[in-house]
Amino acid sequence: MTREMQLRIKKAMTVFRACLLLLISVSVNANEQERLPKWELGAGLATIHLPDYPGADQSQSYTLPFPYIIYRGARIKAGRDGLRGLLFQGSRWDLDISAGGSLPVNSEDNRAREGMDDLDISLELGPSLRLKFLDKPDHKIQFRLNLRALLAADDFPAMDYEGWLFNPELRWRKHYGERYLAGSTLQLRYGNSSYHDYFYGVAPQFATATRSAYQAERGYNSVGIRGFIAAKLDRNWRVTASLGYYDLHDAVFNDSPLFRKNSGAYFGLSISRILWRSSSTASPARIDKVEL
Structure with missing residues (x-):
């Protein structure tokens, strides 16, 4: 060579x-x-306007502070869609735990419920089967089958079981660049008699000349649609706006004396700031990886 x-x-x-x-x-x-911080903590302020309960003819506006929490654990995730726990995972499906809830209602401030017990702050918790039709990092279409138990805080922190809700959802999420996110949800709700009775039942002791006793049945609840847009102003600041509508025509409880309207709308606006980030990191959250 x-x-x-x-x-x-x-x-x-x-x-x-x-x-x-x-x-x-x-x-x-x-x-x-x-790699992303394993957890991020912050605080925010939200303004929301919504009916006292679905089917009510009175609405309330609230301005509330809230914690802003993101947690990227191996099995438990917390983020934009609340707390989720991954149980099983496949290439096109996941089984996890989902959560929801509702704000309390003071019956003295609602004409239909005057003299009745208040509606307590509640938590909805249960398994969720998620089928992934489109599963790109910046674009997702999913169908979810949620089965949740209604837990009402009658004497917090004690929680009383008040029935169950079956809640199929079709979800769409799409990133637009690094700063903007849009999404929408189409959902159906079907509850058992205890779930409906919590909101629309009238016990005999609360019956009046204009409000007859009523016990709700199991069956169709409602159909609804919700959309939101979110923007990242900088590394720490986030802004979100949402709008929703639900239709209660043919609901199984539409003969309740507490049922006053066949439809309703709600909207919200929030701003939040991340204050702390962990030094430890984790891979991007696999459940609904749509962080901003």
Whole structure:
């Protein structure tokens, strides 16, 4: 082998090593970019306007502070859609735990419920089967089958079981660049008699000349649609606006004396700021990875 050929081989090996180091560097940087703080904590302020309960003819506006929490654990996630716990995961489906809830209602402030017990702040909790029709990092279409128990805080922190709700949902989420996110949800609600009775039942002791005793039945509840847009103003500030509508025509409880309207709407606006981030990191949350 001539000296000239040896020099050419040496130069080629040098170029190869440089390319290899560059590829490793890019790979490491990409992995580092994918790593996110395991938790982020902040605070926000939300203004919401909504009916006292679905079917009520009176509404309330609230301005409330709230904690802003993101947690990216291996099995438990907390973020935009609330608390979720991953139980099983497949390539096109997940089984996790989902949660929801409702605000309390002071019966003295509602004409239909005057003299009755208040509606307590409540939590809805149960399993959720999530089928992924489109599952890109920045674009998702999912169908969810939620089965949740209604737990009312009659004597907080004690919670009373008040029935169950079956809640199929079709969800769409889409990123627009790094700063904007939009989404919508179409959902159906079907509850058992205890669930409906909590909101629309009238016990005999609360019956009056204009409000007859009533016991709700199991069956169809409502159909609803909700949309939202969210924006990241900078690394810490977030703004979200949402609007929803539900239809109660043919609801199984529409003969209740507490049922006053066949439809309703609600909207909300919130602003939040992240105050602290953990030094430990985690891979992006797999459940609804739509962080801003």
